[in-house]
Amino acid sequence: MKDTLAQLSFDELVRQVRACTICADALPLGPRPVVQLSPESRILVIGQAPGRRVHETGLPFNDPSGDRLRQWMGITREVFYDDRKLAILPMGFCYPGTGKSGDLPPRPECAPAWRNALLERLPYIGLTLVIGQYAHAWHLKDREKSVTENVRNWQRYWPEVLPMPHPSPRNNLWLRRNPWFEEQVIPELQKRIAGLLESDTLVE
Template structure:
């Protein structure tokens, strides 16, 4: 890791901006390297990820790795794959028991500083509606389904995916094109990018 990036990552990991609003306290979780060619932008760590400090180290991560056709060794090879969520810390739970949205201060503060220090990124996966909203802004469609269905419109820079939570199983059944058309392309593009 270059000095500039290493110093910035140290500052990110020391961030306490949202400390008062984080039920488990701050623990910014990211993996970056100046040689990474694939960038994965998700929403925010869950409780298991917060506990282990390893991004996508849960069932959602298992599903995402399956979608991408990657084993854990390649997925966690920082020299090839950078992982930078829109919220770097676990945000807490809502009244229904689901995770709260990523803290709104996080991505606007850190992404613009980190992204220029990742010069070799060829493809960015936008995993879930929060990542798509932050990165695509007005370019995203009216719904997550429409945004993901328009995946060709965002290539070659971005590839929009739903969040791989357990809830996505029902979504996948309703949207058979995702498995039939998009996942083979996801695996091909990701494989070429990290080869």
Template sequence: MPSLTGLLTDVRACTLCAAQLPLGPRPVLQLHPSARILIAGQAPGSKVHASGIPFDDASGERLRAWLGITREVFYDARKIAILPMGFCFPGTGKSGDLPPRPECAPTWRSLLLAQLKKVELTLVIGQYAQAYHFPDSAQSVTELVQAWRQHWPHSLPLPHPSPRNNLWLKRNPWFEQELIPVLQSRVAQVLAKAG
């Protein structure tokens, strides 16, 4: 297995799908072998592409609120790893950002996940991450999130925290009333072990 330093250097220099990326390659991820929580997301948006900081947008603000943690904790790679399904901004389609580029996960994901031996909680955000992490599930995002107890306490499917999902949150009040308090308690418990 390659060293983490070498692997991250290779990932950050990746140009595999450069011709298909409207803003060019800029892989955005956060990883340290000590991380106890893994956030498996979709792909960076244009604002994250510009800053190079994962979840440095309104989605990130909502996600940190869901987790009950500060920016400082969120961006401590020794506590939280952030590995989207695609590391670069894929471009914009008719109803939001395009799906993560299909080349990214098969090329890098298993190598990077193998570095994370201390992860106790994986947060699986959105349909593309859920298709990868729950390959035997034929459920929609809503159905999978509603059945969250099936994967608890090691994995948790979540809807995307994007403002585009405000209507989903309004239609599913149980999510913030029932699931979020349990999630915040679990996050606090896991992070209490982080060094």
């Protein structure tokens, strides 16, 4: 399948992703892959999987988690949803359903089927935001055992990659216990993003 995907045009690959049904039988609301990307994207956001509201609207991070993420990044919704500036590829593209303690993990079928083929089509990414434990597990080399330790060691990956906690309101306690993240890391993140967006004419 890898060789077949490599032969597709960018647009055809994305069309196939958005039409994917490989784990339809396991999805409580059916498949609706939610991704955002362009060959010119400069920043890559790697989340977990869409929540119910994202599934309903088709917009990634169209929820309180997204509001906080945009605040952390220092950008507007308009910039966030400009695919020439931001690519958004969660670890699972469809809403996986809800369990006793929140949304279920991303479906395991998704990343092996599509992830590498899509990442190979994003040549201008200058910064990848790796959000939450499932994204950390896939994207971070030499990662620590916990999200907290990965984030604490953020300079190991900087400036190309930034391990992040999930911006969900469920993480308010984590943020209160780890004030250094918003005090020290977020200002550096905002400066890095501003610099990348100012230089996006380089890919035109």
